[in-house]
Amino acid sequence: MHIIYHTTYNVCETSEKIIKHNSHLPMAGYGLLFLFILIINIAITNAHTQSQSFEYPNFSSTYIKQLKLEGSAYSYGSAIQLTANAINPKNWLGTVGRVTHPEQINLRDNNSNEPRDFTTNFSFVVSSNKSVYADGLAFFLASPNLPSTKSIQLRGGSLGVGLTDGYQELSMTGYQFLAVEFDTFTNPWDPVGAHVGININNMNSKVLEKWWIDITHRKVCNCGIVYDSRNKILNVSYTGYKFRDGKVRKITQHxxxxxxxxxxxxxxxxVGISAATGKYFEEHTLLSWSFSATPPSKDDPEKARKSVIIKLLEGIGIGAGLFFILLGLVRISLGMMSKGKEIDHTSEATSDRKLDDELQMSTGPKKISYHELATATNNFDETNKLGQGGFGGVYKGYFKDFNTYAAIKRISANSKQGVKQYKAEVTIISQLRHRNLVKLTGWCHKKNDFLLIYEYMENGSLDSHLFRGESLLSWQVRYNIALGLASALLYLQEEWEKCVLHRDIKSSNIMLDSSFNPKLGDFGLARLVDHDKGSETTEVAGTMGYLAPEYMNTGHARKESEIFSFGVVVLEIATGRKAIHHKHMEGEVSVVEWVWQLYQLRNLLAAADANLRGEFDVQQMECLLVVGLWCANPDSASRPAIRQVINVLNSEASLPILPLQGC
Incomplete structure (x- = not known):
């Protein structure tokens, strides 16, 4: 992200960061750095009038801290979920999610008092797997007394910006706002169908256009908004999708x-982006956002250019005087700075040794030299790449001395979350011993390279067989995979000294050895908790489609949320369908909801994977489907403990009777 405020405050902030980066400098060096930056700032400030801008290419943990999230909005991976695709059981009147920039934006230029131009761009997804959905998303500029998201009148068709009361649109808001709305629900004041509108101080759009979109297709949309203060016009361009003859054509609307x-x-x-739901609901996901407010463009570009040059020279003249005063300090600083370089190298080596000491306290996996790993993977050649994850790639390595293969995960050097994952894997999985858990055999870090070495799984991941045609898994193999995964979960939840919450149980994290025995891997998001407690963190981690509803709402991982993820995987094994799969004319459909519907129709066996061609044990198929629904119950209190699941799968307990209303 890039934020630009040409003010003294930001100069101090910038210099503080540079000083931290050069912490070995003497005090004279600190002063030199600060005043040098001040010189540059004086020149630039004289050359250019004030501007404000920010850019968030995604919403990773680094960027999300710099924004204000309100209401139902929460961080999810590298995106922001403004609302969830579900009814909030605590609030049937709907929800409001809002993200705003923490600093107010000036719409007038401080030097000329002229109005500013502004430009904003953002990408987003509005989606639902229901036939009826609501309400929409809006970009807005609003006066500082914008009501809190707790206000009931901001829900539903208000989109978190305007005020409505049931079916009545309220014009007298008591505050001012300008909004560009992406409205998916027809309220009494709206036209029929989805539309994009420009609203000023109320939700009755001054001008609007039909929005060509089917949100069940979960398409990414882009929006660009430009305000030209000189010509006093607001221009909006946005993505639409036209569907014809079974084909989708992306278009740009204006x-x-x-x-x-x-x-x-x-x-x-x-300045912010908000979304709301009411009686009906849909998911609003913000993927990126940038904004820039600048002085208006000049009619005479040559005159403007000369003006900038004159002001720049004025700034340089002022700065030069300060520079020569400081010149004497340079000589004093140079000798001490050279010593600082030695300290910097020593600090880096000390940091590596500290991490070594911390990781070598764990038993089992040992440190392996970087040279060995580079040799085993032919310098991490792409032909040896087995796959790519969120934090880096996985490579196949051959160790000649031992005549054996290994899977080597190379974690992205620039990912802070990746470093946390690295340490979590070494410190947690190294302590675990179970036949259905992937074994970590070694680790290595060299400067910003972090590598984990696992036992090699000849048959890859479960999802490659279920969804990517690697092979057709027989019914017996599938049932054994479900049993093995349940056994691993029992060990993690009840049999080890602490409870391990994996937080990312999914088919792509279940590996298959040469005999197709399952092994749960990728413990980078795992947390250790006491057996009677859940995770204290409120940061949602994991993969959409496998996350329990209550976990998405609260961010608190518990045994019950792990059981939900297990249930989704079990349904994938039985049906051969992904957790969220695309269905023609219906968009994205949850496998849990789909199987529940068949259960309600008393036609549960219709969910069996058609690729099996009926070659399965009917009782076991019914058992696996019912257990999957039992575990993936939206009510966490109705889910079973993993030991109960194992008893049912082993025919040591009777099959549960589930309510027909399902989810």
């Missing part, structure tokens, strides 16, 4: 409205 924002908004505003 909307414009003449407006003088000085007459509609205060000089200082909040």
């Amino acid at each position: 909307l414009s409205y003449p407006i003088d924002i000085r007459q509609q908004l205060p000089d200082s505003v909040i």
Whole structure:
């Protein structure tokens, strides 16, 4: 992300970061660095009037800290979920999610007092697997007294910006706002169908266009909004998708409205994106966002260019005086800075040794030299790459001295979360011993390279067989995989000294050895907790489709949320369908909901994987499907303990009777 505020505060902030990076400098060096940056700032400030901008190419943990999330909005991976695709059981009136930039934006230039131009771009997904959904998403500029997301009147068709009361649109809001809405539900004040509109101080759009979209297809949409203050016009361009003859064609749609924002908004505003649901619901996911407010463009570019040059020279003249005063300090600093380099190298080596000491306290896996790993993978040649994950690639390595293969995960050097994953894997999985867990055999780190070495799994991951045609798994193999995964979960939840919450149980993290025995791997997101407690963190981790509803709402992982993920995998094994799969004319469909519907129709066996061609044990198939639904019950209190699951799968307990209403 890049944020630009040409003010003294930001100069201090920038210099502080540089000083931290050069912590070995003497005090004279600190002063030199700070004043040098000040010189540059004086020159630039004189050359350019103030501008404010920020850019978030994604919403990773680094970026998310710099934004304000309100209401139902929460961080999910590298995106922001503004609302969930589910009814909040605590609030049947709907929810509001909002993300705003923490600093207010000035709509007037401080030097010229002229109105500013602004540009914003964002990408998002609005999706639902229901036939009826609501309500929509909006970009907005609003006065600082914008109501809190707790206000009931901001839900539903208000989209978290305007005020509505049931089926009545309220014009008198008591605050000011300008919004560009992406509305998916027809309220009494709306036209029929999804539309994009420009709203000023109420939810009745001043101008609108039909939005060509079917949100069940879960398509990524982009929006660009440009305000031209000189010509007093707001231009909006956005993505649409037209469907014809079974094909989808991506189009760009446009909307414009003449407006003088000085007459509609205060000089200082909040900028944000919000979404809301009401009686019906849908999922609003924000993927990226940038914003820039700049002085208006000049009519005479040559005159403007000369003006900038004159001001730049003025700034340089002022700065030069300060520079010569500081020149004497340079000589004093140079000798001490050279010593600082030695300290820096020593610090780096000390950091590596500290991490070594920390990891070598664990038993089992040992440190392996980087040279050995580079040799085993032919310098991490792409032909040896087995796959790519969120934190890096996995390579097949051959160790000649032992005549054996291994899987080597190379974690992305620039990922802070990846480093956390590295340490978590070494410290947690190294202590675990179970036949259905992937064995970590070694580890290595060299500067910013972090590597984990696992036993090699000849048959790859479960998902490659179920969904990518690697091979057709027989019914007996599938049933044994479900039993093996349940056994691993029993060990993690009840049999080890602490409870291990994996937090990312899914088919791609289940590996198959040469005999197709399952082994659960990838413990980078795992947490250790006491047996009677859940995770204290409120950061949602994992993969969409496998996450329990209550976990997505609270961020607290518990045994019950792990059971939900297990249930989804069990249904994948039985049906051969992904957790979330695409169905023609219906968009994305959850395998849990699909199997529940068949259970309600008393036609459960219709969910069996058609690729098996009926070659399965009917009682076992019914058992696996019922157990999957039992575990993936949306009510966490109704889910079984893993020991109960194993008893049923082993025919040591009767099959549960599930309610026909399902989820």
